[in-house]
Amino acid sequence: MPDKPSVxxxxxxxxxxxxxxxxxxxxxxxxxxxxxxxxxxxGDAVNPAAVAAMREVGIDIAAEVPKVLTVDAVRESxxxxxxxCGDTCPVxxxxxxxxxxxxDPAGQDVAAVRPIRDAIKxxxxxxxxxxxxxxxx
Numbered sequence: 001m002p003d004k005p006s007v008x009x010x011x012x013x014x015x016x017x018x019x020x021x022x023x024x025x026x027x028x029x030x031x032x033x034x035x036x037x038x039x040x041x042x043g044d045a046v047n048p049a050a051v052a053a054m055r056e057v058g059i060d061i062a063a064e065v066p067k068v069l070t071v072d073a074v075r076e077s078x079x080x081x082x083x084x085c086g087d088t089c090p091v092x093x094x095x096x097x098x099x100x101x102x103x104d105p106a107g108q109d110v111a112a113v114r115p116i117r118d119a120i121k122x123x124x125x126x127x128x129x130x131x132x133x134x135x136x137x
Contacts, residue, residue: 006076007036007080007081007127008073012039012041014067014068014069015047019046019064020116020117029128036073080097081097081099100123102116
């Protein structure tokens with residue numbers, strides 16, 4: 001793993017799970033990790049319930065825009081985390097692939113998105129501990 005690992009979060013619409021995961025990783029790891037997110041079939045906008053749920057924890061993703069998954073995005077990432085996009089993610093030798101099983105927040109209200117948000121935070125914290133732990137003083 002390079003000094004600054006890069007992580008790509010992928011879900012179908014890049015409007016909920018992958019956006020929340022990218023925001024958590026950016027928020028918790030700061031500049032220790034390069035963060036990307038994309039969708040196999042990107043939506044038109046980030047899920048308003050995901051925006052509201054993240055705002056509750058002080059993270060603003062309202063300005064984010066769903067992005068299409070590209071081969072280059074996968075190629076340029078050290079770790080590719082999929083969340084329900086199945087076999088649409090290109091596979092390259094030497095890359096690390098993780099599949100996080102999480103409910104889809106599409107069509108859900110904020111109350112239903114909160115547990116998804118919280119589960120993503122735990123997974124992101126575990127990923128940070130593994131790929132970009134804080135340096136000892």
